[in-house]
Amino acid sequence: MVAIRAKSRPLAVFSFILILMSGCGGALNGEQKPDRREAEAEKPKEPYTMKIYAAGVAETEFDDRFRQVLKQKFPHITVEYFPGVKGATLPNLVAEGNIPDLIRTDVPTLRTAYLDLSLGYDLNDFVKKYKYDLSRFTSVFIDEIVDAGRTGALYGLPVPPYFPQALYYNKDLFDKFGVPYPKKTGITWDEVYDLAKKLTRVEGGAVYRGFSSHPGNTLRDNQFSLPILDPSADQLAEPEKWKVLFNNLLRFYEIPNNTIESTATLDGSAFAKGNVAMMTNQHSVYLKLPPELNWDLAAYPTLEGAPKLMPQRGPAYWSISNTSTHKEDAFEMIMVMLADEVQMADSRKGITTTLNSPVIKSALGKESPVYSTKNMDAVNVYPPIPYTKKRKAGLTDVPGLTLQNLQxxxxxxxxxxxxxVNTALRQLDEKLKAELAKEKSK
Structure with missing residues (x-):
């Protein structure tokens, strides 16, 4: 009996091995079938083209900031870029059926250049799926895009830059006339006005202006966060506050020889000529000042009765087209383009971050040949002011650019x-009502 048990043992062991192989998906010739999920993960992704549209942003800028990092993270995706040139604007592309997957939107044109084209797509589902932390961003930027959409949807995530207001000054003119530079922080509009009077003069046949601005930006990005069109009624919002804002700026142009240019754009570019001592304007990498101009920045002047906050125009947003067949990849691309390391690289170049990170903010301009020698802390002295209130849902609205141009x-x-001023504000109110009538008749 002992001999029989000894002979049976190899057979039993062999049977056990066969059972194990069967349970593990064993194969002939010693091969083992890979786990199906592992095989899918290892399988190369199918290459395809992602179309990205960003009107007004040159392809060289996109390449410098985003293309390489996207290529590293998504090697199977080829990016086709559209900068919105003539003949290839977003309405052109939509008409041709060549609709981009990713679109750079902004608040003033969100309706006319995105929602009215039936492209709107709510990112909230992806935010939940990826547990994406919206608190990384300066909250006013998220709040504004939601409010502007008027549906509660999140139609985009904020991409740098945004455009904080600051006080520019020409150091050479202050030196020439023996006037101390503006205070770096805490200067008031009244103090700027006093400096403007001292610095406006005619010498040797040359006119030196004490002050200029881009009135459109200065009034739109105002310190009351005051909208042009009333959020709840078909009229100019709070005319008495607009009167304060108009009068505050108007007094500078009433200084003899400090005459405003014929358009807001021309007055906004007057500082670059070298004969203007101060200018309020946005900090923007797109604002090109001559290299020979010896300028610096101070914090934006405070206004009596208004919060001590920094006026600003909000950023653009990365949005997804609802026609895209690559929405999830598009959202992952957005996350990459808005990552901390990408925004830190932007900040070092002088591009203001949309994140609330003090470390990234403090790096502003540190590696820029232009901004590394300037007082870039000036744009971060005060927190960004809340966005202007948008029209209530259900009320007819007027495109933001139309409002800005009228004002x-x-x-x-x-x-x-x-x-x-009184006549002007009354006429502005009438023009706003006329624009509303046009919109209602469409």
């Missing part, structure tokens, strides 16, 4: 002496 030209007309 800007109205002020220029006042500053040129064509009408007084």
């Amino acid at each position: 800007s030209q109205t002020f220029v007309d006042v500053a040129m002496g064509k009408m007084d």
